[in-house]
Amino acid sequence: MDAEQRHELYRRLREALPEPETELLYETPYELLVAVSLSAQSTDESVNRATxxxxPVANTPEAMLALGEAGLKPYIQHIGLYNNKARNIIAASQQLIEHHDGQVPRDRPALEALPGVGRKTANVILNVAFGEPTIAVDTHIFRVANRTGLAPGKNVREVEAGLEAVTPEPFRLHAHHWLILHGRYTCTARRPRCGACVIADLCAFPEKDPERT
Incomplete structure (x- = not known):
């Protein structure tokens, strides 16, 4: 895919959804941190049901710490890996209080130092909460980047680096959301809806089926 095609791909995604947003429910950076931490290997719907x-009970590090790990688990027990997630959320809350005055830091190393926060989670928080033009590569974005030929890579770090290199500046802020939503609802894993895809003619996927909607 050349530079002109990449620009057109993003232009069409922007035209279809000018102001994309995360589907996770949150109001503060701390709520977003908790929601994203819970979302690993889980659906946004299941996370929203929990949050x-x-x-309303605990939406600050102090309140979460007061709730405690045992108190948190009943709210999230329908979510995969909830035991580890509860442990990490409580530990991260403690660290926020001790090292960041209870505030979520706008800094990648500080974010990645929090228990349970990896590069993808940090990228989401920097992008969604703080408006940084980061691209958090999940399974949807990895699939779209490789299928379309936008930024092929063998692993998420390669795809992230590729997307950062080829995404035109005007599209950087919302690229993460356009690609994840496209992968979630159109370029799906098993049966991509090529007939409903606004970028199908730009896509290099050899198995695309323009009749499938």
Whole structure:
């Protein structure tokens, strides 16, 4: 895919969805941190079901620490890996209080130093909460980048580096959301909806089926 095609790909995604947003429910950077931490290997829907009940009770590091690991688990027990996630959220809350005055830092190394926070989670927080033009590569973005030929890579770091290198500056802020939503609802894993795809003619996927909607 050449530079002109990449620009056109993003232009069409922007035209279809001018102001994309995360589907996770949150109001503060801390709520987003908790929601993204819970979302690993889980659906946004299941996370939102948990946080609708959790955040009225504990939506600050102090309140979460007071709730404790045992108190947190009943709210998130329907989410995969909830034991580890509860442990990490409590530990991260403690660290925020001790080292960041209870605030989520706008700094990648500080974010990645929090328990349970890896590069992808840090990228989401920097992008969504703080408006940084980062691209968090999940399974959807990895699939779209490779299928279309936008930024092929053998692993998420290669794809992330590729996307950062080829995504035109005007599209950098929202690229993460356009690609993840496209992968979630159109360029799906098993049966991509090529007939409903606004970038199908730009896509290099050899198995695309323009009749499948």
């Amino acid at each position: 609708r009940q959790l955040f």
